Amino acid sequence: MIAALQERFDVVTNVDDTPWSPDEIAAKLAGCEAAMSTVLCKFDASVFERNPQLKVVSNIAVGYNNIDVAAATKHGVRVTNTPGVLDDTTADLTWALLMATARRIAEADAWVRGGEWKIAFGMHSFLGTDIHHATLGIIGMGRIGQAIARRASGFDMTVLYHNRSPLPAEDEKRLNATRVERDELLARSDFVVVMVPYSPATHHLIGAADIAKMKPGAILVNTARGGVVDDAALVQALREGRIAGAGLDVFEGEPKLHAGYLDFKNVVLTPHIGSATRSNRIKMCETAVANLTAVLDGKTPANLVNKELA
Numbered sequence: 073m074i075a076a077l078q079e080r081f082d083v084v085t086n087v088d089d090t091p092w093s094p095d096e097i098a099a100k101l102a103g104c105e106a107a108m109s110t111v112l113c114k115f116d117a118s119v120f121e122r123n124p125q126l127k128v129v130s131n132i133a134v135g136y137n138n139i140d141v142a143a144a145t146k147h148g149v150r151v152t153n154t155p156g157v158l159d160d161t162t163a164d165l166t167w168a169l170l171m172a173t174a175r176r177i178a179e180a181d182a183w184v185r186g187g188e189w190k191i192a193f194g195m196h197s198f199l200g201t202d203i204h205h206a207t208l209g210i211i212g213m214g215r216i217g218q219a220i221a222r223r224a225s226g227f228d229m230t231v232l233y234h235n236r237s238p239l240p241a242e243d244e245k246r247l248n249a250t251r252v253e254r255d256e257l258l259a260r261s262d263f264v265v266v267m268v269p270y271s272p273a274t275h276h277l278i279g280a281a282d283i284a285k286m287k288p289g290a291i292l293v294n295t296a297r298g299g300v301v302d303d304a305a306l307v308q309a310l311r312e313g314r315i316a317g318a319g320l321d322v323f324e325g326e327p328k329l330h331a332g333y334l335d336f337k338n339v340v341l342t343p344h345i346g347s348a349t350r351s352n353r354i355k356m357c358e359t360a361v362a363n364l365t366a367v368l369d370g371k372t373p374a375n376l377v378n379k380e381l382a
């Protein structure tokens with residue numbers, strides 16, 4: 073991908089996944105018209121103030137909470153993202169976490185590797201939670217939420233969802249999903265999946281009071297963004313045995329983790345890998361290149377976040 077960009081542009085790269093600070097980004101972008109970034113790099117207002125020549129920040133992600141979009145817009149900088157291409161990949165990981173938590177896969181794997189398997193079939197060993205015919209509640213029924221719902225039909229699940237606005241009736245029918253209020257979803261679901269973007273409005277959307285409304289045997293899955301779930305509240309609820317477990321791919325302040333999570337075998341942890349398959353990452357990069365190139369060619373990019381700059 074970098075080679076493709078180099079055919080047309082002078083490219084400065086940072087390929088080793090070490091995030092640059094806003095100050096470093098501002099300095100490295102001196103003279104640059106375009107930036108391409110992962111969610112690791114924070115583009116705050118100072119980056120835009122110090123780089124009036126900048127035309128576009130092309131994020132290689134669907135989320136863009138690493139970018140101060142209001143500041144970008146104020147400086148006429150287009151912000152783009154990569155929606156769509158990663159929906160199925162992220163839905164797959166969400167299901168992997170849901171199933172691993174329900175059936176205690178990580179815990180059982182560690183047990184076998186630790187040489188603890190002495191009796192061939194344990195009548196009471198690793199009893200988990202049934203997924204089939206259970207109720208799945210999805211908070212945030214955008215494209216990824218819908219991809220998660222589609223997968224539930226193979227498990228004969230009841231699918232509830234909560235969204236600001238209801239889906240069109242034909243989509244609800246196709247997904248076999250029913251819109252309910254958030255409290256009802258929390259109270260009825262065996263699996264609660266959060267799939268909303270992070271913003272000040274969704275900060276700690278799932279906090280202590282919400283977890284308290286969940287069924288005691290329920291499992292919470294977050295593959296959306298750290299900060300949407302209040303980690304301290306979740307750790308406390310797990311400590312009190314309020315819910316059966318959690319599958320988590322994203323954390324507040326990641327890669328730092330709330331240390332409490334490490335105390336629980338009924339929590340499955342992955343390091344923000346929702347979109348991490350080889351073919352999907354290639355698609356994300358291709359989309360990001362197309363967005364960036366469109367702006368530099370004076371065209372409206374397909375995935376413009378600050379649409380007022382179209």
Ligand SMILES: O=CC(=O)O
Pocket residue numbers: 111132133134135136158346347
């Ligand atoms: O977290 C990854 C993304 O937003 O694409």
